[in-house]
Amino acid sequence: MIRHAEPADYARVIALVDEWWGGRAMAAMLPKLFFVHFRETSFVAEDDGRLAGFLCGFRSQTFADEAYVHFVGVDPAARASGVGRALYERFFEAVRPRSFVRAVTSPVNDASVGFHRALGFEVERVDEDYDGQGQARVLLVKHLDRG
Amino acid sequence: MIRHAEPADYARVIALVDEWWGGRAMAAMLPKLFFVHFRETSFVAEDDGRLAGFLCGFRSQTFADEAYVHFVGVDPAARASGVGRALYERFFEAVRPRSFVRAVTSPVNDASVGFHRALGFEVERVDEDYDGQGQARVLLVKHLDRG
Numbered sequence: 383m384i385r386h387a388e389p390a391d392y393a394r395v396i397a398l399v400d401e402w403w404g405g406r407a408m409a410a411m412l413p414k415l416f417f418v419h420f421r422e423t424s425f426v427a428e429d430d431g432r433l434a435g436f437l438c439g440f441r442s443q444t445f446a447d448e449a450y451v452h453f454v455g456v457d458p459a460a461r462a463s464g465v466g467r468a469l470y471e472r473f474f475e476a477v478r479p480r481s482f483v484r485a486v487t488s489p490v491n492d493a494s495v496g497f498h499r500a501l502g503f504e505v506e507r508v509d510e511d512y513d514g515q516g517q518a519r520v521l522l523v524k525h526l527d528r529g
Numbered sequence: 530m531i532r533h534a535e536p537a538d539y540a541r542v543i544a545l546v547d548e549w550w551g552g553r554a555m556a557a558m559l560p561k562l563f564f565v566h567f568r569e570t571s572f573v574a575e576d577d578g579r580l581a582g583f584l585c586g587f588r589s590q591t592f593a594d595e596a597y598v599h600f601v602g603v604d605p606a607a608r609a610s611g612v613g614r615a616l617y618e619r620f621f622e623a624v625r626p627r628s629f630v631r632a633v634t635s636p637v638n639d640a641s642v643g644f645h646r647a648l649g650f651e652v653e654r655v656d657e658d659y660d661g662q663g664q665a666r667v668l669l670v671k672h673l674d675r676g
Contacts, residue, residue, distance in 0.1 A: 393658065393661075393662075396660075396662075397661070397662065407557070409661050410554070410558050411558070413558060413599070413660050414659055414660050415597060415599060418589075418591065418597075419587070419589040419590060419591050419592065419595070420591065421590075421591040422591060423590065440566070440587075440590055441590060442565075442566040443566060443568075443569055443570065443587055443588060444565065444566050444567065444568045444569060445566070448566070450562060450565075450566050452560070452562060511540065512561055513561050514540075514543040514544070514556050515540075515543075515544065
């Protein structure tokens with residue numbers, strides 16, 4: 383079941399993110415504000431009440447035709463089951479009629495790049511210092527009108 | 530001089546934040562997205578072309594009458610000179626007619642709590658685990674209509 387994120391979801395998400403990312407230190411990059419101020423475009427997936435995945439995104443306030451996904455995570459035990467795709471579908475619905483969805487991911491995260499390509503994202507470029515010196519990111523974009 | 534933040538400002542801001550916060554590891558909490566997607570409500574202060582301060586905020590997409598400040602930093606050499614206040618004044622202008630501005634800060638950061646009080650923020654409460662277990666935050670709110 384997928385529903386909008388609530389502030390009360392934050393504690394259990396943040397307790398799991400580092401583990402879900404294979405031990406990488408991710409928690410500092412996910413402040414609670416997404417679960418408070420971007421609830422219309424942030425979602426959690428539950429399976430029998432257990433957290434199976436989440437997505438945090440927002441409508442760009444600079445670009446009227448764009449939306450951005452900041453974080454998407456799926457329980458490693460639930461991967462390849464369609465949870466990630468279902469979360470993104472809910473996000474795409476929520477941000478329409480906007481046409482462009484952007485996201486960034488780390489180049490070391492091949493699974494993430496592959497997942498986004500399967501959803502119709504294209505790689506725009508790789509920026510070696512996108513999120514600060516040495517913090518490389520793959521810049522991804524999906525055109526919603528192209529299906 | 531205060532102007533809207535641009536993506537090109539990010540590299541020099543992110544190179545300074547840990548130092549401006551007295552060595553605390555802050556950079557991971559400030560992804561580039563604020564300099565891309567929230568430019569209308571994010572600002573940099575420059576003094577002779579040198580970065581003197583910055584503020585990153587946005588309009589809440591959950592609460593139509595609220596705005597939120599995620600990060601505000603001032604060069605330690607420029608503190609108490611009014612830069613922080615001037616950045617906040619630009620933000621307040623940008624988000625009107627919204628009435629409430631929220632921010633959170635760390636309880637160990639007495640200077641930040643004092644600064645916000647001087648600007649008219651009130652402390653709502655302290656949440657010991659706001660941004661994850663052990664990540665305590667002081668929750669602040671300012672009512673713009675009360676001056």
